Amino acid sequence: MQDADVRRSLAETSSGRAARFVIEGPEGEIRGRFNLNGIVRGAFDNADLGYWVDARLQGRGFASAAVAHVLGYARHELGLHRVQAGTLPHNLASQRVLAANGFTRIGLAPRYLKIAGEWQDHILFQRLLEEGISEGISAPSGRP
Structure with missing residues (x-):
């Protein structure tokens, strides 16, 4: 199953x-993963942001700094207009990461994604990249 996921990820990239x-x-171990998925060009120039961070790093600013980096890449390297993200309603930590990076809430999507075998509601957020991306965001202190 992991092999198929890696092959799919490489093909999409x-x-x-x-x-x-x-x-x-x-030691080179993966402690967090950040993805721009479903990149659509043309009139939309949009991508979906997804991410996770190792529980040992949560609350230390790593997710916020990484999202800032990904947004800079989306704007400057990919030339995207908009990045959207969704969180489970109870995932306040992720909502804080998005708010810290200038995302605005755009609504509730009932039964949006199937997680743990159940269709679950998500709060949707967006960031319009023409509004500018903060430059010079430094990595959080401490090592992962």
């Missing part, structure tokens, strides 16, 4: 439909 980023720990 090489075709320009996705961009992948990781936070590496001191």
Whole structure:
């Protein structure tokens, strides 16, 4: 199953439909993953942001700094107009990460994604990239 996921991710990245980023720990282990998925060009120029961070890094600013980096890449390297993201209603930490990066809430999507075998509601957010991306955001202190 992991092999198929890696092959799919590589194909999406090489075709320009996705961009992948990781936070590496001191031994090269993956401590977080950030994805721009479903990149659509043309009149939309949009992507969906998804991410997770190792529980040991949560609350230390790594997710906020990584999202800022990904938004800069989306604007400057990919030339996107908009990035959207969704969170489970109870995921306040992720909502804080999005708010810290200038995302605005655009609504509730009932039964949006199937997670743990159940269709679950999500709060949707967007960031219009023409509004500018903060430059010079430094990485949080401490090592992952």
